[in-house]
Amino acid sequence: MSKITAGIIIIGDEILYGRTQDTNSNFMAKELVRAGIQLNEIRVIDDNCKNIMKTVQEFHKTYTYVFTTGGIGPTHDDITSESISLAFNKKYTINAQAFKILEEYYPKGKFNKNRQKMAMMPENAELILNPLTVAPGFRIKNIYVLPGVPEIMRKMFLNLLVNLKKGHPKKFSTINTNLYESVIASELCKIQDKNLDCSIGSYPYFNFIKKSGGVNIVVSSWEREDLTDINAQIAKMISILGGKCFIV
């Protein structure tokens, strides 16, 4: 069975000059792994039409699902919807359903030109509803276009996730040890070589004040249902090397 894959495109100058710490991709990453969808890449790009076009075209061809955040508001720097329309040769136009939703939301006479811009999207886009501030996102082909404000993005993402094709969730376990990476590396590599249907990641940490540290060993597998056996191999190895370990 071929893997269901995803790519995330974070659109926004504010990330690239460090004003904003992107947390949207981490939120989506956690949800995707739970849904059995393999996130292969995250790209942060600027508010630049050509770069948006090029990146969505490339991701469209590469991944099962593509998620973008940012740049769909009412201001001049919100160019994501128009850029995506251009990328797929779609007319950038008023979406009647989005227009109606927004028109009903704003007080009479307050649905101005700027707000109407939020109803502009590629022709035949499918709406992604926004339960918080109404202005919808949309899907065109395999591209899901979401806003950048985290509270809003999260609700919309969880809603759309319900309708995506899911894979078998990846199994995970984490083993913590007080041994350093360089102590366990050879033996850990041997365990990796004997368990090729699992992937063993090794994540060191240090406490520079206490001059101590250790490693979190993360075992993951798309295929294996039960990680007890490989965890036991790792625990035994740590014990032989004189370390302490516990399964997190």
Added chain:
Amino acid sequence: MSKITAGIIIIGDEILYGRTQDTNSNFMAKELVRAGIQLNEIRVIDDNCKNIMKTVQEFHKTYTYVFTTGGIGPTHDDITSESISLAFNKKYTINAQAFKILEEYYPKGKFNKNRQKMAMMPENAELILNPLTVAPGFRIKNIYVLPGVPEIMRKMFLNLLVNLKKGHPKKFSTINTNLYESVIASELCKIQDKNLDCSIGSYPYFNFIKKSGGVNIVVSSWEREDLTDINAQIAKMISILGGKCFIV
């Protein structure tokens, strides 16, 4: 004068399955903008030799400076140094200076094979010293290869930054208003059109409990020394529209 540009490559499965929130790119982004270096792209990729090779080759050609984090430790999943060697047809070999630093650091008899792996890098790489845990990063061509552990990466990044070619720092100002984006969008766009040497970003926020919100308007410019005039135009516009504003 042509702009000095940068791209960041974050290497690590743990970011892509959401275990770790990447904060390294945000740290570097802030420092780069201060140094007058324009960060154009951040890419998060998996621990995969082909993807690392392809991405560093592309970034090498595209940006003045390229920074990678992650994958240079002693374990089997640390494949960054070898992949970068392959990407540039360089021999992946023991760096004598790195070997010496590590050998002197570890107690006699403790400089094992795993630890020696941390001295392996592309032939003729230039070391980036590590004041915390000794194991160095390296530079090859315009690629600066750093570890993923944030405390260590930060120290090494600040040290190497001293020796990079700097640009004229980008000027920034932030104006906060209680008006919504859709209220100010048209007038803000006009101000943008009259000040093409500045870039105006509009970042809305919402308090869903208080049902209030507003916008942070960020003005930035590589060319202009003084943003007083454009800030005054924005403040005047907000006042005419009946909003409050203050310069953050």
